[in-house]
Amino acid sequence: MKALEEKILKEGKVLPGNVLKVGSFLNQQIDTAFSMEMGKEICRLFGDCGVTKILTVEASGIAFAFAAGAQLGVPVVFAKKHASANLSGETYAACVYSYTHQRNYEIVVSKEYIQADDRLLILDDFLANGNAINGMLEIAAQAGATVVGCGAAIEKGYQGGGDALRRRGYRVESLAIIDSMNESGIVFRKQ
Numbered sequence: 001m002k003a004l005e006e007k008i009l010k011e012g013k014v015l016p017g018n019v020l021k022v023g024s025f026l027n028q029q030i031d032t033a034f035s036m037e038m039g040k041e042i043c044r045l046f047g048d049c050g051v052t053k054i055l056t057v058e059a060s061g062i063a064f065a066f067a068a069g070a071q072l073g074v075p076v077v078f079a080k081k082h083a084s085a086n087l088s089g090e091t092y093a094a095c096v097y098s099y100t101h102q103r104n105y106e107i108v109v110s111k112e113y114i115q116a117d118d119r120l121l122i123l124d125d126f127l128a129n130g131n132a133i134n135g136m137l138e139i140a141a142q143a144g145a146t147v148v149g150c151g152a153a154i155e156k157g158y159q160g161g162g163d164a165l166r167r168r169g170y171r172v173e174s175l176a177i178i179d180s181m182n183e184s185g186i187v188f189r190k191q
């Protein structure tokens with residue numbers, strides 16, 4: 001998505017530790033109109049896949065997933081990062097290693113929100129090593145749901161998580177894929 005690549009170049013900051021900061025439109029302040037444009041693009045890509053629900057993880061995935069869900073006309077379920085008192089009954093859970101926080105955490109979804117006949121689109125703000133999406137795939141498998149595909153607003157292609165998922169046969173669509181990134185510039189993969 002050309003407009004996203006341009007926005008990353010204009011507003012993104014490359015931080016030490018290979019982290020791209022896009023707090024001005026995705027990770028802290030949310031550009032609502034631009035988010036809806038990203039949602040439209042996800043809808044263009046997955047609109048004919050019979051998606052019944054989007055699965056994402058709190059907190060940064062929610063705005064992007066919401067925009068996609070609004071365009072596809074389906075609900076958005078977000079995995080919580082800690083077992084919470086609000087989650088009654090049994091839950092699906094997976095352990096995820098956080099790239100940005102460098103620690104393991106649990107992601108949890110109440111069983112009432114994913115059914116075996118759901119066709120899930122798994123979305124997150126970033127796809128790097130693929131740990132967050134792999135955790136959500138585990139939750140989808142526990143529910144017996146079908147995964148129609150995975151997507152991210154921004155994929156850091158050089159970290160390999162997206163291509164590993166593609167090799168496993170998943171359809172993975174990222175609106176911008178970064179092939180390399182450092183203080184002097186960002187190079188995008190041609191899509």
Ligand code: 5GP
Nearest residue numbers: 018019020099126127128129130131132161
């Ligand atoms: P993965 O699990 O694929 O290794 O990393 C994706 C998760 O880590 C996303 O949920 C995202 O929040 C976070 N993440 C990974 N890399 C970056 C980055 O460069 N910038 C930001 N803002 N978040 C990142």
